[in-house]
Each structure stands twice: as C-alpha cells, then as structure tokens.
Amino acid sequence: MFGSLWSLLVTESRPRIIPEATVARLAVYLRVLAGLAGDGCGHVSSGELAAAAGVNPAGLRKDLSYLGPCGVRGVGYSVSGLRERLTAALGGERSRPCVLVGIGRLGAALADYAGFASRGFQFVGLLDADPERVGDRVGGCTVRPIADLESVVADTEAAIGVITTPAEVAQSVCDRLVAAGVRSILNFAPVALTVPGGVDVRKVDLSVELQVLAFLDQQRDGGRPPVTVPVPAALGAQR
Amino acid sequence: MFGSLWSLLVTESRPRIIPEATVARLAVYLRVLAGLAGDGCGHVSSGELAAAAGVNPAGLRKDLSYLGPCGVRGVGYSVSGLRERLTAALGGERSRPCVLVGIGRLGAALADYAGFASRGFQFVGLLDADPERVGDRVGGCTVRPIADLESVVADTEAAIGVITTPAEVAQSVCDRLVAAGVRSILNFAPVALTVPGGVDVRKVDLSVELQVLAFLDQQRDGGRPPVTVPVPAALGAQR
DNA sequence: AACCGCTTGTGAACGCAGGTACAAAGTCGC
DNA sequence: GCGACTTTGTACCTGCGTTCACAAGCGGTT
Numbered sequence: 001m002f003g004s005l006w007s008l009l010v011t012e013s014r015p016r017i018i019p020e021a022t023v024a025r026l027a028v029y030l031r032v033l034a035g036l037a038g039d040g041c042g043h044v045s046s047g048e049l050a051a052a053a054g055v056n057p058a059g060l061r062k063d064l065s066y067l068g069p070c071g072v073r074g075v076g077y078s079v080s081g082l083r084e085r086l087t088a089a090l091g092g093e094r095s096r097p098c099v100l101v102g103i104g105r106l107g108a109a110l111a112d113y114a115g116f117a118s119r120g121f122q123f124v125g126l127l128d129a130d131p132e133r134v135g136d137r138v139g140g141c142t143v144r145p146i147a148d149l150e151s152v153v154a155d156t157e158a159a160i161g162v163i164t165t166p167a168e169v170a171q172s173v174c175d176r177l178v179a180a181g182v183r184s185i186l187n188f189a190p191v192a193l194t195v196p197g198g199v200d201v202r203k204v205d206l207s208v209e210l211q212v213l214a215f216l217d218q219q220r221d222g223g224r225p226p227v228t229v230p231v232p233a234a235l236g237a238q239r
Numbered sequence: 240m241f242g243s244l245w246s247l248l249v250t251e252s253r254p255r256i257i258p259e260a261t262v263a264r265l266a267v268y269l270r271v272l273a274g275l276a277g278d279g280c281g282h283v284s285s286g287e288l289a290a291a292a293g294v295n296p297a298g299l300r301k302d303l304s305y306l307g308p309c310g311v312r313g314v315g316y317s318v319s320g321l322r323e324r325l326t327a328a329l330g331g332e333r334s335r336p337c338v339l340v341g342i343g344r345l346g347a348a349l350a351d352y353a354g355f356a357s358r359g360f361q362f363v364g365l366l367d368a369d370p371e372r373v374g375d376r377v378g379g380c381t382v383r384p385i386a387d388l389e390s391v392v393a394d395t396e397a398a399i400g401v402i403t404t405p406a407e408v409a410q411s412v413c414d415r416l417v418a419a420g421v422r423s424i425l426n427f428a429p430v431a432l433t434v435p436g437g438v439d440v441r442k443v444d445l446s447v448e449l450q451v452l453a454f455l456d457q458q459r460d461g462g463r464p465p466v467t468v469p470v471p472a473a474l475g476a477q478r
Numbered sequence: 479a480a481c482c483g484c485t486t487g488t489g490a491a492c493g494c495a496g497g498t499a500c501a502a503a504g505t506c507g508c
Numbered sequence: 509g510c511g512a513c514t515t516t517g518t519a520c521c522t523g524c525g526t527t528c529a530c531a532a533g534c535g536g537t538t
Binding site: 018023031192194200205207211217220 | 335451454455
C-alpha cells in the first residue's frame with residue numbers, strides 16, 4: 001500500500017527497509033567474517049560465506065543487497081570491506097550498555113558471557129531482588145538491589161534491558177524498565193510481555209525449544225514401540 | 240517426497256500435519272493453561288488464551304484446530320481437556336532424557352533450570368572436557384568426562400542433546416552425539432551445525448538476539464537526536 | 479420450545495520469506 | 509586487446525504463515 005510509495009522516497013537517501021529475519025542473518029554473517037578475518041584471505045564468495053553460515057547462497061546475496069552493492073562481480077566480497085559494511089548496518093561498534101534483571105544461574109551466565117562483550121554489549125547494571133545476591137560480583141559488575149533499577153538505567157543510559165527473572169515478576173520489571181527509558185528488551189521469562197508502542201521485545205523461550213524438538217522426535221518415529229521394535233509387517237508409520 | 244503420500248494415509252486418522260511455528264505456540268498455550276488450571280475457571284475463550292499468550296485469537300483457534308475440534312462453541316475450551324489434548328500432541332508427559340555437553344556457566348544454568356524438569360525434560364547426562372569440572376554435581380547429576388559421551392547416550396537412551404560448548408568443538412560434539420543415536424539437538428554454540436538427514440537441530444543464538452535489538456534501536460531513532468527529543472509535530476505511527 | 483448472543487472453526491486474501499534462474503559486470507588468460 | 513569464465517545482483521515464482529471475515533453450533537433465557 002504505502003510500501004511502494006515509501007520505497008520511492010526512501011530508495012535514494014536510505015538503502016531500503018531491512019526485514020528482521022535478514023538482520024538476524026546479517027549478524028551471523030558478521031561473526032563468520034570475524035572468524036575468516038584471522039585467515040589471510042581477502043575475499044570470500046557468497047557460496048563460501050553461505051556454507052559457513054548455513055544458508056542458501058542466493059539468500060545471502062539478497063540479504064547483502066539490502067546494504068547496497070558491496071561485492072565485486074567475478075571476485076566476491078572483500079572481507080574487511082564487508083565487515084565494515086555489516087557493523088555499520090547493525091549499529092556500529094559503539095559499546096551498548098545493557099541492564100540485566102534477575103541474577104539467578106541463567107542471569108549470571110549471561111552476565112559474564114564473553115560473546116556479548118566482544119560484540120559491544122556491556123552489562124553496566126545487574127539487579128536482583130534477593131538481598132543475598134546483592135553485592136556479588138559477576139562478570140566485572142556488582143549486583144545491586146532491584147530498587148536501584150531506575151537510577152541505574154538513568155545513570156548508564158542503558159538502552160537494552162535483559163529480563164531473567166521468574167515469570168511472576170517479569171511484567172512488573174518490564175514496566176519499570178520501560179518507564180525508566182529502556183526501549184529494547186530481551187525476555188527469557190516464560191511470559192508474553194505487553195509493552196507500549198515503540199518498545200521492541202524479543203523472547204527466548206528455552207523450554208519451548210526443547211518441546212519442539214520433542215514433538216519432532218515423536219513425529220519422526222511415530223507411535224514409539226514400547227519395548228523392542230517389533231516391525232509389524234508393512235504400514236510403516238502408523239501414527 | 241513421501242510427505243504427500245504420508246498425508247494421504249494420515250489425513251483420516253490424524254487431522255493434519257502441524258507446522259513447526261504452530262508447535263512452538265502450542266507449547267506456549269500449554270504453559271499458560273498450566274497457570275490457569277490453578278484457578279477455578281473450567282473454561283477459557285480463545286480471546287483470553289490469546290491475550291495471555293500474546294497472539295492473535297484467530298491464529299490461536301487455527302493452531303488448536305490442527306488437533307481437531309477441541310472446544311465448545313459459545314462456551315470456549317475446557318481447561319483440563321485442552322491441557323490433555325496439548326500434552327498428548329506435544330509428546331505426552333513421559334520423561335525425556337537429555338544429555339548436555341559443555342558445563343560452563345550457561346550449561347550449568349540449564350542443567351538445573353526448573354522449567355525443564357517440570358515439562359518432562361530431564362538431564363541424565365552432563366559432560367565436559369575440563370577435568371576440573373568432572374565430578375561436580377549440578378542439578379542432581381554428576382558431570383562426567385566427555386569421553387563417556389557414547390556410553391552415556393547408549394545407557395540412558397537420550398534422544399535430545401544440548402550443546403553449550405565453545406564454538407570450535409561444537410561440530411565434533413554434534414557428530415559424536417549423532418553417531419551415538421541422538422536425533423534432536425539444541426545448539427547454543429554460535430556456529431551452524433551440519434547434520435545428516437533425519438536429525439533436527441534448533442539453534443539459540445543469544446548475541447544475535449541482542450544484535451537485532453540494537454539494530455531496531457538504531458533504526459528507531461534514525462539519525463539519533465543528540466540531546467533531547469524534539470517531537471516533530473504529527474507523523475503519528477512512524478513504524 | 480424457540481430465540482438470541484456468544485464462541486468456535488474455517489475459507490479466502492494478504493503479505494512475506496525463501497529458492498531458482500538469468501542478466502549484468504568485472505577479472506584473468508591469451 | 510579481446511574472449512571466456514566467474515560471481516554478483518535481481519526479477520520471478522512458489523510456498524508458508526498470518527490475518528480478516530463469516531458461517532455453524534451451542535448454551536442460556538424467556
């Protein structure tokens with residue numbers, strides 16, 4: 001509807017609108033490139049990159065085309081050039097302050113996960129409701145009481161909030177984060193958060209992942225014979 | 240290939256083939272229902288469930304329709320009845336043995352995450368390459384050396400493998416799991432695993448999630464107004 | 479017993495993502 | 509300098525997922 005009109009206006013100034021699925025893959029490409037940069041190779045073809053990233057070569061080229069032409073025909077993509085292009089598209093290399101609420105086992109694991117820091121995500125605030133945990137040092141940061149949420153967000157200008165609390169309190173924590181100015185939330189609690197417009201939420205639901213695998217597993221070998229496999233003649237998959 | 244032939248046979252006995260996206264949501268509905276079962280209410284409407292799960296009511300009804308008619312028109316869905324239906328569809332309540340490779344902070348967090356056990360997923364094998372960690376007890380299970388991988392999988396008949404190792408060794412661990420008989424893998428390592436046909440892999444990439452949020456954040460405030468928000472009159476919904 | 483309102487279940491349209499195939503373009507070899 | 513090969517970038521198509529809208533069905537009420 002307005003999409004076509006929009007693109008007319010935007011095509012020149014801004015490259016294009018990038019689908020969210022593509023953005024997620026761009027991040028993957030960037031990491032693959034980081035591994036490749038160590039090697040001497042100065043160029044990669046879409047086929048090589050796609051194989052390393054586990055996607056279709058044509059899809060990869062389409063993804064990259066959202067950034068405008070960034071390869072050389074007949075040669076491939078410059079590793080360093082593409083890295084710069086991707087980092088720029090994904091928001092630069094500037095350090096992005098994050099606050100993490102709920103320092104349980106999962107929260108602690110995320111707090112000192114090296115993969116975040118290397119991509120510019122830095123946890124500048126760790127918050128927990130349990131007085132026992134307050135004062136602990138996790139991943140180079142000290143756990144503070146949940147009451148400090150608003151001041152921590154304000155002081156650090158954190159734009160991203162990560163919620164690893166129990167499900168019951170996730171919504172209230174979310175509300176406080178949003179009120180404090182956080183506009184991007186990564187939610188590990190198994191609830192659907194409701195947020196006002198202009199706030200982005202991404203949900204990671206670990207038990208759902210396992211449940212999907214269990215379903216696929218069950219679906220694969222049908223009725224799952226109770227003891228040993230009798231192989232009852234033909235009919236293959238009964239249910 | 241055989242898919243079409245399959246559906247021909249199955250169409251009558253079993254409703255249909257269930258899309259993977261739907262399966263993921265069914266798991267969510269099941270958890271929401273578990274919370275509702277505590278309350279006295281015997282019935283829920285699609286609207287209530289959808290609101291709690293954060294989805295569209297019509298989509299929820301379509302999802303449930305894959306299980307055949309399971310609601311009563313004019314009333315809604317029986318909470319207990321729907322729970323049974325969903326648990327059956329998702330593979331019953333039987334305990335599903337899982338092995339977890341890589342007992343770092345993240346692995347340890349997953350190993351004693353209560354949300355898994357309550358849904359029937361039980362970690363019967365914890366494996367790590369670090370001799371320092373071998374022998375530790377995490378979540379009611381003892382960490383064993385990675386060399387025991389094959390025997391652990393064989394003894395416990397584990398059907399699901401979870402990989403929380405560093406990226407460099409994830410593929411070799413994956414290969415060994417598959418060779419040992421594991422056919423469902425949940426991968427937290429930031430690499431694309433290649434597996435033979437008949438094996439399902441689901442990937443959880445935490446830094447990609449953050450990176451997508453960072454992109455949306457940057458995209459939202461475009462040129463990033465340096466100091467205060469000007470609020471440029473109308474323009475209503477920007478995106 | 480019949481009506482009314484509410485809720486389910488489903489058919490159709492829309493939009494989006496992924497895959498295929500081909501044309502444009504640039505480099506390497508001769 | 510020219511031709512052939514390689515690789516990108518893109519247009520088209522197909523299939524999936526999601527949403528809208530409506531008919532069918534059931535309970536409560538009079």
